[in-house]
Amino acid sequence: MPTLDLRELHNTEFPVPDEMQGNIAITSLSRIYNWSRRSSMWPLLFGLACCAIEMIATAAARYDLSRFGMEVMRASPRQSDLMIVSGTVTKKMVVPIVRLYNQMPEPKYVLAMGACASGGGPFKEGYNVVSGIDMYLPVDVYVPGCPPTPQALLHGLIALQKKIDGQSLANFDDVPWYGVGPSEPTPIPILGPDIIDPRQMDLIRQQAELAAAGKPYGVRDLPPTIKPEPAAAPKVPAKTAAPAAEPDDPEKAARLAKREAALARKRTAQGEQPTETPAPAAEPAAGDQAAPKKFDKEAMLAKIRERKAQKES
Amino acid sequence: MVDYPIVKTTDIKAAVDALKQKFPDAIQDDTRQGYGGIIVDKNHLVEVATALRDDFGFDYLSSATAVDYLGISDHMEMVYHAYRTAGGPALVFKAQTPRDKPEIPSLINVWPGADFQEREAWDLYGIKFPGHPNLKRILLWDGFDGHPMRKDWQEAYYEEDHKPFESRWPGGWVHRAEERNIYGKNVKYPADFDLSKLSDTSEESHYADLGLGVSVQKLADESHIKTDRLVVNMGPHHPSTHGVFRMIVTLNGETIEKLEPVMGYLHRNHEKIGERNTFLHNMPFTDRLDYLSSMGNNLGYALAVEQLLANGARYQPPTYRAECIRVLMVELTRIVNHLWAIGFLLNDLGAFFTPALYAIAEREKILDFFEATAGSRMMCNYMRFGGVFKDLPERIRGEATRVNDLVRDYDTMEFLTELINERLPRSIDELDQYLTDSEIIKSRTVGVGYLSPEMAIAYSAAGPLLRASGVPYDVRRADPYSIYPELDFDVAVRYNGDIYDRYLIRLDEMRESLRILKQILPRLERTRGEAIFAGNKQHTPRVPLGEAYGRVENPKGELGFYVVSAGDEKGPQNPWRYHVRAPSFISLTALGPMCIGHKVADVVAILGSIDIVLGETDR
Numbered sequence: 001m002p003t004l005d006l007r008e009l010h011n012t013e014f015p016v017p018d019e020m021q022g023n024i025a026i027t028s029l030s031r032i033y034n035w036s037r038r039s040s041m042w043p044l045l046f047g048l049a050c051c052a053i054e055m056i057a058t059a060a061a062r063y064d065l066s067r068f069g070m071e072v073m074r075a076s077p078r079q080s081d082l083m084i085v086s087g088t089v090t091k092k093m094v095v096p097i098v099r100l101y102n103q104m105p106e107p108k109y110v111l112a113m114g115a116c117a118s119g120g121g122p123f124k125e126g127y128n129v130v131s132g133i134d135m136y137l138p139v140d141v142y143v144p145g146c147p148p149t150p151q152a153l154l155h156g157l158i159a160l161q162k163k164i165d166g167q168s169l170a171n172f173d174d175v176p177w178y179g180v181g182p183s184e185p186t187p188i189p190i191l192g193p194d195i196i197d198p199r200q201m202d203l204i205r206q207q208a209e210l211a212a213a214g215k216p217y218g219v220r221d222l223p224p225t226i227k228p229e230p231a232a233a234p235k236v237p238a239k240t241a242a243p244a245a246e247p248d249d250p251e252k253a254a255r256l257a258k259r260e261a262a263l264a265r266k267r268t269a270q271g272e273q274p275t276e277t278p279a280p281a282a283e284p285a286a287g288d289q290a291a292p293k294k295f296d297k298e299a300m301l302a303k304i305r306e307r308k309a310q311k312e313s
Numbered sequence: 314m315v316d317y318p319i320v321k322t323t324d325i326k327a328a329v330d331a332l333k334q335k336f337p338d339a340i341q342d343d344t345r346q347g348y349g350g351i352i353v354d355k356n357h358l359v360e361v362a363t364a365l366r367d368d369f370g371f372d373y374l375s376s377a378t379a380v381d382y383l384g385i386s387d388h389m390e391m392v393y394h395a396y397r398t399a400g401g402p403a404l405v406f407k408a409q410t411p412r413d414k415p416e417i418p419s420l421i422n423v424w425p426g427a428d429f430q431e432r433e434a435w436d437l438y439g440i441k442f443p444g445h446p447n448l449k450r451i452l453l454w455d456g457f458d459g460h461p462m463r464k465d466w467q468e469a470y471y472e473e474d475h476k477p478f479e480s481r482w483p484g485g486w487v488h489r490a491e492e493r494n495i496y497g498k499n500v501k502y503p504a505d506f507d508l509s510k511l512s513d514t515s516e517e518s519h520y521a522d523l524g525l526g527v528s529v530q531k532l533a534d535e536s537h538i539k540t541d542r543l544v545v546n547m548g549p550h551h552p553s554t555h556g557v558f559r560m561i562v563t564l565n566g567e568t569i570e571k572l573e574p575v576m577g578y579l580h581r582n583h584e585k586i587g588e589r590n591t592f593l594h595n596m597p598f599t600d601r602l603d604y605l606s607s608m609g610n611n612l613g614y615a616l617a618v619e620q621l622l623a624n625g626a627r628y629q630p631p632t633y634r635a636e637c638i639r640v641l642m643v644e645l646t647r648i649v650n651h652l653w654a655i656g657f658l659l660n661d662l663g664a665f666f667t668p669a670l671y672a673i674a675e676r677e678k679i680l681d682f683f684e685a686t687a688g689s690r691m692m693c694n695y696m697r698f699g700g701v702f703k704d705l706p707e708r709i710r711g712e713a714t715r716v717n718d719l720v721r722d723y724d725t726m727e728f729l730t731e732l733i734n735e736r737l738p739r740s741i742d743e744l745d746q747y748l749t750d751s752e753i754i755k756s757r758t759v760g761v762g763y764l765s766p767e768m769a770i771a772y773s774a775a776g777p778l779l780r781a782s783g784v785p786y787d788v789r790r791a792d793p794y795s796i797y798p799e800l801d802f803d804v805a806v807r808y809n810g811d812i813y814d815r816y817l818i819r820l821d822e823m824r825e826s827l828r829i830l831k832q833i834l835p836r837l838e839r840t841r842g843e844a845i846f847a848g849n850k851q852h853t854p855r856v857p858l859g860e861a862y863g864r865v866e867n868p869k870g871e872l873g874f875y876v877v878s879a880g881d882e883k884g885p886q887n888p889w890r891y892h893v894r895a896p897s898f899i900s901l902t903a904l905g906p907m908c909i910g911h912k913v914a915d916v917v918a919i920l921g922s923i924d925i926v927l928g929e930t931d932r
């Protein structure tokens with residue numbers, strides 16, 4: 001835990017005498033409220049799968065979660081502010097998870113840790129897997145990775161702290177828990193022949209009627225998938241050329257160019273004539289100016305030394 | 314009394330011949346291409362199994378699993394792998410049943426370890442086991458529609474039978490699975506679904522036989538004291554259940570009368586997805602089984618598929634250096650796992666997190682090495698059929714923390730030598746010094762959770778749980794694989810069968826692992842620069858038809874992979890059946906009997922001493 005330095009909170013518009021710097025802060029209510037909330041974010045002690053192991057590693061000595069005031073993991077939902085959904089959410093497990101969430105007092109936050117909790121991950125197609133906890137609960141921060149490294153989780157937690165910093169007491173949408181009456185609980189799913197979201201009852205009833213009438217049910221009518229045929233490519237520029245031309249994403253452009261070239265090579269290898277040359281926009285010219293920054297060890301070392309010298313002086 | 318020769322050799326064929334002599338009508342050889350073992354007439358299954366156990370010494374049922382041969386021979390089949398705890402290869406026997414009315418007699422009276430595995434076969438395949446006292450769903454919930462591992466059962470996001478799916482490659486521009494489903498979710502309801510009759514029956518069966526709602530008074534009268542039984546639900550959200558595991562405990566005062574494990578809260582359909590995947594696709598999925606020891610899982614799966622490949626052309630076994638690296642990784646994994654297990658056993662005993670912090674500190678060093686070698690701290694996805702995918706790096710650098718931690722740049726061999734010769738022994742000695750003689754630990758663990766050797770074998774317990782009960786059974790010695798035969802190590806064994814011995818045996822095993830690792834280091838030096846992969850790295854040979862069972866001594870016990878390649882020889886390369894014999898899952902069969910008579914506070918300690926991991930238990 002870093003020592004308390006009130007300069008972090010102080011609003012510089014108001015002068016404070018030199019000798020009291022760091023001891024007195026003049027700040028807004030919102031700011032001190034958010035600061036105290038985000039510095040004692042207690043997570044629910046709650047592990048689902050592989051990601052939980054990395055969460056424990058984050059709490060352990062090397063990565064030391066307590067630097068953020070978050071090491072107090074509470075086993076009771078009633079004492080916790082943050083639910084870290086660390087792992088694959090299954091249909092059987094989502095029922096207790098929603099119950100736990102409902103038992104947490106406001107203000108509460110949800111962090112989806114890892115690919116599974118964010119969108120199903122590698123197990124998405126499984127019959128017992130929920131494609132992401134956001135199907136049932138509102139998620140504040142998604143942390144990608146399978147599993148995310150402790151660094152990534154810390155980054156996600158810092159992102160959550162930033163989100164809290166941005167909330168204002170003056171704006172009711174930011175702090176709805178100060179409204180009248182208790183907040184609405186999230187409806188708890190039912191385990192029937194498959195999991196049932198009570199919010200979808202009407203839709204399920206409607207589909208059951210369709211099924212009873214012998215009509216197709218359960219599947220959405222979708223336009224046919226667009227296959228990128230080489231001849232049709234110039235006619236649908238929105239799909240192929242546009243992303244390549246965007247200057248703010250040179251990596252993607254380079255990737256596309258590479259793929260185009262590989263496809264062309266493959267076509268020639270199969271004896272076909274290449275129907276078109278690779279799109280000019282995909283040439284590396286666009287990528288050059290914003291080429292991905294290479295890690296420069298020397299420069300970084302120099303920077304660190306400089307900073308160290310500054311500190312010492 | 315016995316009218317046929319009793320054969321107790323490691324020779325499987327002699328045992329089979331003698332068995333045929335005894336049951337001439339009931340047994341025939343499995344003559345399908347690439348298959349082995351015998352097919353037993355299901356009406357004689359119990360007799361044959363009893364004879365196998367009592368007269369032939371196959372006292373340990375390793376794995377029992379179902380296979381659905383829809384479209385090939387239109388029957389379902391139970392496959393059993395039985396071993397002798399004295400060592401030697403498996404006797405594989407199968408029982409077949411028609412698909413429309415699948416029924417196979419239960420073997421629970423012969424091997425109680427078949428309990429959960431038969432319940433799983435009922436849950437996922439719908440095979441009934443007459444004679445099973447508690448045949449109900451185990452991974453899914455009561456009321457679930459259908460038996461999902463059957464070949465004709467399709468999941469909500471079903472696209473095709475085999476990957477790679479046409480729509481994703483080479484077509485591209487695909488609709489997402491949620492878009493195709495009208496609910497926008499991974500759900501599917503039966504056509505005759507009647508919402509008005511909807512009821513959530515998923516919890517009913519857990520409480521039906523607990524005396525709830527029947528007559529509490531009657532229960533109280535039985536025991537002359539006017540007390541009620543108390544039913545306590547521990548889990549699935551509980552700090553000491555090592556994940557999302559649940560136990561329904563019936564208490565009399567504070568004493569446990571009955572304990573029923575409930576699982577499936579992390580059932581992520583490993584096996585169904587595994588059958589859609591190609592063979593190599595499954596390698597990263599095995600990482601996520603026992604996520605603390607991914608390298609060990611990799612090795613088990615690689616061994617199983619290599620067994621299959623060995624029947625075909627163009628297969629080369631792994632090179633010597635690859636085998637050395639595999640053993641290095643697996644033994645390091647064992648240390649990682651046991652450090653973790655000991656740290657969290659202390660957690661369960663009430664010493665919250667501080668011992669765990671000490672125990673897992675050195676684990677980070679090993680993970681650094683994994684990260685530098687395989688690219689990931691935990692999910693290594695490192696082994697391939699015929700070797701490993703990458704050689705050890707020359708130097709170990711921490712990529713992610715390079716800026717903060719400039720000292721993280723070591724020569725790999727120096728790093729390993731220091732780790733194995735100094736850091737890890739020191740860490741293990743430290744745990745030993747602080748914990749072994751601790752008065753509190755002794756009074757909480759000695760004599761608690763006793764499991765007799767006979768019960769351990771009968772319940773198919775594996776790994777440290779089995780060896781702490783005095784059964785010196787270690788797959789590395791009993792049925793050796795890789796280069797273990799040439800390595801010098803002892804099988805750790807303890808005789809008291811309680812929590813304390815299970816703790817001690819983990820210390821012993823880590824020390825034995827260090828002995829192995831010290832022998833591996835010079836081998837790595839000697840083979841430096843040699844090939845780490847046999848054959849062509851770009852091309853995996855076709856997997857020929859047949860079945861294989863690869864098993865390894867994982868930190869948590871015997872991990873087995875039963876892989877079947879069937880169907881069209883020229884067709885897509887997918888496992889027809891991909892089954893994981895998970896040590897955590899099967900060892901839990903013994904949890905109930907171990908807990909009876911103890912206090913409720915001991916349950917978490919007993920569970921911690923088994924050392925389960927839910928990714929593997931539920932799969």
